[in-house]
Amino acid sequence: MRRIVTATVNNQSGVLNRVTGLLSKRQFNIESITVGYTEKEGISKMTFVVNVDDDQKIEQLIKQLNKQIDVLKVSDITDQAIVARELALIKVLSNGQVRNEIGGIVEPFRASIIDVSRDSVTVQVTGDSAKIEAIIDLLRPYGIKELARTGITAFTRGSQKSVTELKQYSLLK
Amino acid sequence: MRAKVRAEAEPLRETMSGADVLIQALKEENVEVLFGYPGGAVLPIYDSLYKNPIKHILTKHEQGAIHAAEGYARVSGKPGVVIATSGPGATNLVTGIADAMMDSLPLVIFTGQVATNVIGTDAFQESDVMGITTPITKHNYQVRDAGDLPRIVKEAFHIATTGRPGPVVVDIPKDISNSFTDPKFDEEVNLPGYQPTTQPNILQIKKLKEAISESKKPVILAGAGVLHGNASHDLLTFAEEMKIPVTNTLLGLGSFPGDHPLFLGMAGMHGTYAANMALYECDLLISIGARFDDRLTGNLKHFAPEATVAHIDIDPAEIGKNVKTEIPIVSDAGEAIRKLSEQNGTPAESEQWRAHLSGYKKDYPLWYKEEKEKLLPQRLVELIHEHTEGEAIVTTDVGQHQMWAAQYYQFKNPNRWVTSGGLGTMGFGFPAAIGAQLAFPDKTVVGLVGDGGFQMTLQELSVLQELNLPVKVVILNNQSLGMVRQWQETFYEERYSHSLIPVQPDFVRLAEAYGIKGYKVSSEKEAAEVFKETMNNEEPVVIDCRVCGLENVFPMIAPGKGLHEMIGVKP
Ligand SMILES: Cc1ncc(C[n+]2csc(CCOP(=O)(O)OP(=O)(O)O)c2C)c(N)n1
Numbered sequence: 001m002r003r004i005v006t007a008t009v010n011n012q013s014g015v016l017n018r019v020t021g022l023l024s025k026r027q028f029n030i031e032s033i034t035v036g037y038t039e040k041e042g043i044s045k046m047t048f049v050v051n052v053d054d055d056q057k058i059e060q061l062i063k064q065l066n067k068q069i070d071v072l073k074v075s076d077i078t079d080q081a082i083v084a085r086e087l088a089l090i091k092v093l094s095n096g097q098v099r100n101e102i103g104g105i106v107e108p109f110r111a112s113i114i115d116v117s118r119d120s121v122t123v124q125v126t127g128d129s130a131k132i133e134a135i136i137d138l139l140r141p142y143g144i145k146e147l148a149r150t151g152i153t154a155f156t157r158g159s160q161k162s163v164t165e166l167k168q169y170s171l172l173k
Numbered sequence: 174m175r176a177k178v179r180a181e182a183e184p185l186r187e188t189m190s191g192a193d194v195l196i197q198a199l200k201e202e203n204v205e206v207l208f209g210y211p212g213g214a215v216l217p218i219y220d221s222l223y224k225n226p227i228k229h230i231l232t233k234h235e236q237g238a239i240h241a242a243e244g245y246a247r248v249s250g251k252p253g254v255v256i257a258t259s260g261p262g263a264t265n266l267v268t269g270i271a272d273a274m275m276d277s278l279p280l281v282i283f284t285g286q287v288a289t290n291v292i293g294t295d296a297f298q299e300s301d302v303m304g305i306t307t308p309i310t311k312h313n314y315q316v317r318d319a320g321d322l323p324r325i326v327k328e329a330f331h332i333a334t335t336g337r338p339g340p341v342v343v344d345i346p347k348d349i350s351n352s353f354t355d356p357k358f359d360e361e362v363n364l365p366g367y368q369p370t371t372q373p374n375i376l377q378i379k380k381l382k383e384a385i386s387e388s389k390k391p392v393i394l395a396g397a398g399v400l401h402g403n404a405s406h407d408l409l410t411f412a413e414e415m416k417i418p419v420t421n422t423l424l425g426l427g428s429f430p431g432d433h434p435l436f437l438g439m440a441g442m443h444g445t446y447a448a449n450m451a452l453y454e455c456d457l458l459i460s461i462g463a464r465f466d467d468r469l470t471g472n473l474k475h476f477a478p479e480a481t482v483a484h485i486d487i488d489p490a491e492i493g494k495n496v497k498t499e500i501p502i503v504s505d506a507g508e509a510i511r512k513l514s515e516q517n518g519t520p521a522e523s524e525q526w527r528a529h530l531s532g533y534k535k536d537y538p539l540w541y542k543e544e545k546e547k548l549l550p551q552r553l554v555e556l557i558h559e560h561t562e563g564e565a566i567v568t569t570d571v572g573q574h575q576m577w578a579a580q581y582y583q584f585k586n587p588n589r590w591v592t593s594g595g596l597g598t599m600g601f602g603f604p605a606a607i608g609a610q611l612a613f614p615d616k617t618v619v620g621l622v623g624d625g626g627f628q629m630t631l632q633e634l635s636v637l638q639e640l641n642l643p644v645k646v647v648i649l650n651n652q653s654l655g656m657v658r659q660w661q662e663t664f665y666e667e668r669y670s671h672s673l674i675p676v677q678p679d680f681v682r683l684a685e686a687y688g689i690k691g692y693k694v695s696s697e698k699e700a701a702e703v704f705k706e707t708m709n710n711e712e713p714v715v716i717d718c719r720v721c722g723l724e725n726v727f728p729m730i731a732p733g734k735g736l737h738e739m740i741g742v743k744p
Contacts, residue, residue: 010366013315014303021308056493063490069312069332072366 002031003050003058003078004154010070011037011044018068019046028052028061032086032151043072047084047153049129077156084154088132089114090123093143102142109135120145128152191319192217192350195283196225198326201358204254206230206245206611208238212258213298214285217350230611230640233632235262237604239269240630243278244608247591248566250403252279252333253608259285260298263344264305268598270340271309275595276424277397279338281329286315288348302344311339316346319354331362336369337488338401369487373504373512381459381483381500382518388457388481390526391417394440394469397424397594398462398486402506405429405587408461411510415520418530420448422463423579424594431563431583437530438539441469442730443576446537446743447530449728449736452477457521461485462506465495466595475735485509539580540743541724548696550574550649550720554581556697557619557647560704565617565645566591566609570602570626573655576726578621600629606644607636617645617708624650624677634687637713645708646715648680651722659725684715695719 009015016035023030031049038045052058058076065074094102095118102121106113111125125135129152136147189197195218199207206228211219222229232238235257242253253273257266263284273280287296306313312332314325322345329341385391399408405428412419412435419429420437429436438445440452449471452458458480463469470476476496483500484492492501502509541551554577557565567582568591569575575592584590591609593601606620627648637644649655657672684691690712694700700718707714727741 014307017304018307025308056497060490060494067488067490069364069367 001052001054001058003052003076004082004084004152005048005050005058005062005065005074005076006154007046007048007065007071008038008073009044009046010072011042012070015044015070016046018070019065022064022068023048023050023061026060026064028057032149034151034153036153045153045155047151049152077154081157081160082154083157084128084152085126086129086132086150086152087124087126088136088147088149090125090136090139090144091120091146092123092139093119093145094121095119098142102139105135105138111135188353188355190217190221190350191316191322191345191352191354192221193225194319194322194354194356195326195345195350196221196227197356198323198358199227199254200225201323202326202330205251207254207256208232208242208245208608209256210235210238210258210262212262212285214259214287214347215256215262215283215350217347218256218283218285218345230607230636232604232607233635234630235265236268236600237607237630237633237636239266239280239282240272240598240601240604241608241611241633242280243269243273243276243601244568244591244605245612246273246278246280246608247605248588248609249612250588251612252281252330255280255282257282257284258298259287259302260300263302264300267305267309268596268600270306270342272593272596272598272601273340274309274311276593277338277401278340279333280340281326281333282340282342284342284344285350286344286346289317289346290348292346302342306342309340310342311337313342313344315344316349319349319352320356322354323356323358324360327360328362328364331364332367336367336371370489370503371487371505371508373485373502373509375512377500377502378509378512378516381502382513382516384457384481384483384500385415385417385459385521386519388521389523390455391415391457391459391521391523392437392451392455393417393419394422394452394458394460394463395419395425395428396422396461396463397428398506399425399428400462400587402462402487402508404461404507404510407507407510407514409433411514414514416523416527417459417521418451418523418527420444420451422466422469422594423592425463426579427584427587427590430585432585434531435527437534439579442471443580443726443728445534445539445580446728446739447533449730449739450533451530453736455480457481457483459483459485461510462487464491467495470495470736471730471738472733472735475737537743544721546696547721548694548700548718550651550724551577551581552697553647553649553700553718553720554578554621556700556704557621557708558582560701560708561617561619565589565619565708566606566613567619567621568592568602568605568609570622571597571599571656572623572626573651573659573724573726574621574623574649575602576656577649580726599623599626601626603627603646604630604633606646607633607642610642610644618643619645619647619708621647621649623655624648624652625654625674628678631683634684634689634715638688642713643711644713646684646713648715648717650677650680650717650719651724652677653722655722656726662725663729663731680715680717689713689715691715691717693717693719
């Protein structure tokens, strides 16, 4: 199961080490981690994407994270209405001829070309993981020179009313 | 003029060095004794200690210091406090920190560190103490400003001693110890990320009470959480009222009287037949302050297969970790047991079950083949029990002697049993006895050790010599790494690879070299005589007990086997 877990943490030195060390010590398989400041001074937010075998494992992960003194709150938000986004930078081989074709792919994804050189273009795309995967698939035939993804950052939507409805459209899980 | 006016308005606070602040902060925490070893990075701290003394035990190795602190903490319930220098001083503590983490012992450990301006440069005696200890501590700190010391020390003691106890490391760079600050000692602890639950949810308590009324075959598994929660007495009342048999984990021994009719003995790999079969056959398992370690459960497939499981633990992460739990109760053990007792409910209808288990106790007790000529190790433990009337504090190392002590020294009282359970640390037993003796100078403390493990930390004999601490070191000398030898006999067709140690120091003369009386005994009669003479006197002693070398610890659940698949049960 792929789960998205967020943790609010004290922005102390070593906190990232604490959390990642804990996850590896207990054999959790981390797909991505993002960390950044929040609206509150001294408080950061982490978003993990983890792969676990069953509910018992995810429960254990959340409890172990909660035990950390510098971890203030942990939530598995996978089944809630969430906004989850990641950003990818994709450097694609392109000469003048195919540049237009690439432009044609980029546009419907509301991605943008942010750097152009003689033999490549760099595409920046944001969205949920499925969208990122989709554009990568479409660009792959042109030859991807370099790819960098940030991993997902996420939080719950302002309104949780129509959870079930929203879930159907969720591309995650 | 102005200065004087200020002094009257508020008492003029002197500026203090970080090291002075640390020692003062320890006094604010009522620390009675420090276990430590000096070195470059803690020189300022030792200098402050010289001027503002707290009793300090200078062990001969940092590992000795931290195991002594563990022994002190285990029997006294107070935090054990350790100081070591940076680099090798700190890394010498690692085994003890990991041990305390596994067995939930409250320790506060202060390590020196190189000065902040050279951290990260591989400076002389630098080691990444934060990195090394993060996975084996409840929490750790590196002090970056001397002004933070009072708060950090207060938080460290708070974290170490509350909730599920554990070790906390405070790493102090040398320049921080030397820098000056205007300390404030009166700040409250404010840790929003640390709010342990100590009160049980009443709905869950009701649910458990109903489950007890409905159950025909209930059993209580009591672990060290009962001891940490000071709940032995509550447990006794509750078990008697509800008529529920009780078994212990290795670390929970002493939380229930060893001679009580409801007591089944220890459970687990070397547990009694009655205890393990009770866990196997029960219909309701009430685990209190135990964490379902694999040495306790055996193969999880066969662990309490028929039972509704109720798990009371102060650490929510232990609940459901290894065993599926129907009634989870996050709480301090004492609070939960008292709430259970207050809650209305009829006792279990357990007459048949208790009679059934009594049958197991009678038909399949712990046993060994008696041999009058030889000194049997099991008998040795019984002799220690007899000569201390079951009232001694017993510390052990790890191996066969540890299991025999757990099986045959029937503890009557809580907090008299000190052993390394989770980490299984050889070298623990003897220094732990020193710590226990310092906590209770007037009690008989027996450090029961193997001839192997004793040689890992025996240099601490000099502490006994220096302080004339009346610790009774009893070496169960089977001239082998007995537990390793037993496994090689059982699972490796008697290929005794590096487990026999016929060449040994003369332990009697070794003791004498430290100015301590030494004895060697080879028969029951000799052992009894020496125990009679030494167990209750006020001197340290080392007794080299030459026991029959080929005895094995039974019964046993082989690795991978279930609770009901014990071997070596009394025929
Ligand atoms: C530090 C450490 N190293 C190795 C072991 C593995 N080990 C477990 S029991 C044992 C044998 C202990 O021998 P001894 O101290 O003589 O005790 P006995 O089993 O003979 O009572 C060993 C080597 C351990 N538990 N701890």
